[in-house]
Amino acid sequence: MDFLAEARWSPYLVGIGIGILSWLTFLISQKPLACSTTFAKSSGMIERALRGKKVADKPYYKEIKLDIDWQFMLVIGIIIGALVSALLSGDFKLQWVPSLWATTFGGAILPRFIGALVGGIFIGFGARWADGCTSGHGISGTMQLAVSSWISAICFFIGGIITAQIIF
Amino acid sequence: MSKSNTKKNSQLIWGLIFGIIFGFLLQKGGVTKYDVIVGQLLLVDQTVLIIMLSAVLTGMIGIHAFKAFGLVKLAPKSGSIGQNVFGGLIFGIGFALLGYCPGTIAGAIGNGYLDALTGGLAGIMIGAGLFAALYPQLRPKILKVGNFGDLTLPRLFKVNDWVVVIPVALLIFLLLLFLR
Numbered sequence: 260m261d262f263l264a265e266a267r268w269s270p271y272l273v274g275i276g277i278g279i280l281s282w283l284t285f286l287i288s289q290k291p292l293a294c295s296t297t298f299a300k301s302s303g304m305i306e307r308a309l310r311g312k313k314v315a316d317k318p319y320y321k322e323i324k325l326d327i328d329w330q331f332m333l334v335i336g337i338i339i340g341a342l343v344s345a346l347l348s349g350d351f352k353l354q355w356v357p358s359l360w361a362t363t364f365g366g367a368i369l370p371r372f373i374g375a376l377v378g379g380i381f382i383g384f385g386a387r388w389a390d391g392c393t394s395g396h397g398i399s400g401t402m403q404l405a406v407s408s409w410i411s412a413i414c415f416f417i418g419g420i421i422t423a424q425i426i427f
Numbered sequence: 428m429s430k431s432n433t434k435k436n437s438q439l440i441w442g443l444i445f446g447i448i449f450g451f452l453l454q455k456g457g458v459t460k461y462d463v464i465v466g467q468l469l470l471v472d473q474t475v476l477i478i479m480l481s482a483v484l485t486g487m488i489g490i491h492a493f494k495a496f497g498l499v500k501l502a503p504k505s506g507s508i509g510q511n512v513f514g515g516l517i518f519g520i521g522f523a524l525l526g527y528c529p530g531t532i533a534g535a536i537g538n539g540y541l542d543a544l545t546g547g548l549a550g551i552m553i554g555a556g557l558f559a560a561l562y563p564q565l566r567p568k569i570l571k572v573g574n575f576g577d578l579t580l581p582r583l584f585k586v587n588d589w590v591v592v593i594p595v596a597l598l599i600f601l602l603l604l605f606l607r
Contacts, residue, residue, distance in 0.1 A: 418519015
């Protein structure tokens with residue numbers, strides 16, 4: 260079982276694994292791999308806890324429903340699976356500033372925190388606007404040959420590549 | 428417990444199991460790391476694209492075969508130009524700044540990355556909350572512009588699924604060879 264302790268697997272094998280995983284999610288759960296709605300539900304549930312039940316009446320939250328569902332558990336599972344994988348290979352590391360960020364913006368925590376916060380706001384807002392993310396549109400939607408997903412996935416990368424070229 | 432509740436609970440457990448496998452694979456693939464994702468956007472590291480294309484190639488052939496045998500029902504998302512182009516570009520800006528997406532940030536948290544756990548996670552939830560607040564205005568003005576519903580490529584070209592699946596599979600295969 261040494262392969263479980265390796266830090267990296269071939270990206271081709273990982274991709275094939277994710278492809279087979281998506282067969283299973285369709286066969287067993289009738290659902291595609293997708294993540295971003297969970298963050299909108301979490302946001303709504305936190306707001307509901309702070310500001311009361313009326314939050315759930317917002318039209319968007321009525322549409323997506325503020326509950327713990329299959330996809331919510333999937334996202335919890337991702338945290339656990341990545342943790343187990345990182346621990347098995349000794350790749351687990353508490354780290355505030357990624358090295359590529361540090362080469363351009365320095366190793367201080369606060370600028371990275373702000374960068375992640377602002378980037379997160381764009382991601383959260385954009386994923387809801389496009390109705391999907393890199394997994395829901397980028398992998399699950401494109402394999403279903405959905406027009407919405409091919410357009411979204413291409414735009415994720417156009418926006419990302421242009422922004423990365425500007426900031427680095 | 429009623430039968431439907433039992434079924435719902437077993438699906439929650441399946442969700443958790445699938446998530447654990449997904450997170451394990453993402454971490455082994457290296458895409459829980461900011462450097463790998465931003466490296467892709469800077470076009471110096473092709474890992475993200477190789478993983479996504481291999482997954483789409485494998486997944487696409489499988490699910491269309493299952494569909495042909497009536498084993499699965501696909502659920503392509505509806506969309507519109509206003510929704511997918513603008514939403515996609517906004518997402519892309521965040522993709523480069525944050526360096527994680529909603530799936531890989533969960534993996535990054537498991538990997539121990541504190542920028543993901545703090546600023547990144549808070550930001551995504553703030554962004555989603557902002558969208559929920561603006562949704563009643565955005566929906567009629569932008570989200571429905573150029574609406575095409577849950578169209579798929581085979582239905583767009585009015586052909587059998589495999590007339591699209593086979594050429595797309597070949598194209599992805601060639602692209603993967605090129606990225607080696």
